[in-house]
Amino acid sequence: MRKIKVQELSVAAFAPFGSYVSVTDPKTNNLGEGPCTFYRDPVSMHVSPSMELTFSILKVQKPEKIIVKASEYHNFTAEAWMPVNDDAILYVAPASNLKPVPEETVAFYVPQGTLVKMNTGVWHYAPVPVHKEFVNHLIVLPERTYANDCHEVQYDEADWIEIEV
Numbered sequence: 001m002r003k004i005k006v007q008e009l010s011v012a013a014f015a016p017f018g019s020y021v022s023v024t025d026p027k028t029n030n031l032g033e034g035p036c037t038f039y040r041d042p043v044s045m046h047v048s049p050s051m052e053l054t055f056s057i058l059k060v061q062k063p064e065k066i067i068v069k070a071s072e073y074h075n076f077t078a079e080a081w082m083p084v085n086d087d088a089i090l091y092v093a094p095a096s097n098l099k100p101v102p103e104e105t106v107a108f109y110v111p112q113g114t115l116v117k118m119n120t121g122v123w124h125y126a127p128v129p130v131h132k133e134f135v136n137h138l139i140v141l142p143e144r145t146y147a148n149d150c151h152e153v154q155y156d157e158a159d160w161i162e163i164e165v
Contacts, residue, residue, distance in 0.1 A: 019043050023084045023138050026057045031146070035061040036126050041143055052143040059136050060088075062129045066107075066163035071100050071123040072152040080140035081127070082115045088127040088135050089163060095121025098151070102159040109165070130165065 007013060014020060021028060021042040028042040041054040058081070068091055091107040093100065100123055110116060110127065118124055129135035142149075 021055070021057065023057055024136055026059070026136070028057075035063065038139075038146065040146060044143055054141060054143045054145075056139040056141065056146075057136055058126060058139050059134055060126045060128055061134055062132065066091075066128055066165070068102070068105060068125070068155070068161040068163065070152060070154045071102070071105075071125050072150055073121050073123050074141070074145055074149045075121060075151065076149050077142050077145060078117055078120050079122075079124075079145075080115060080117045082138045083110055083112050083127060083129075084136045084138055085112065086132040086135040087112050087130040088137070089130060089165060090116065090127040091124065091161075091163060092118060093123035095119065096123070100153050100155065100159075102155055102161060105161055107163045 009020065011019075019042075021039075026039040026042065028039045031038045031040055037059040039057040039059070041056055043055040044052040045055070047053045066089060071093065073095065088110045089107055090110050091105055093102065093105045105123075109130070127135070127137060
């Protein structure tokens with residue numbers, strides 16, 4: 001019987017077979033710093049002649065209070081995400097006619113390790129950690145959705161929402 005030794009995972013050694021990223025400690029290009037950092041598209045997967053599916057990491061800091069001041073939606077794709085290292089609070093509102101519907105916002109407690117898929121057009125924003133200072137989320141979207149299909153709206157102060165845990 002032939003024997004092989006387990007080797008250390010490295011970019012160079014694994015390159016002929018694929019790619020990888022640490023979801024709990026990403027060291028890749030990112031957008032933003034501070035309470036919300038988005039590590040964009042470090043791993044992609046070809047799924048059709050015209051689409052690359054990407055796996056990104058969103059690192060979100062725990063706020064003193066959860067105040068909904070903004071929301072975003074994607075007009076042409078659903079989004080999947082999973083809190084990796086903590087439970088998280090996700091808020092969503094139904095898809096609408098390009099105008100946010102903060103009065104229809106609901107919040108959910110999502111246990112760590114739970115994969116969630118949000119439908120196309122659903123209003124949402126960065127889910128926040130419940131217990132830890134930061135939560136890392138695995139985000140699954142088509143390549144460069146953050147640049148070509150991410151519509152963000154800042155709410156008027158009268159529409160802000162405080163979420164109670």
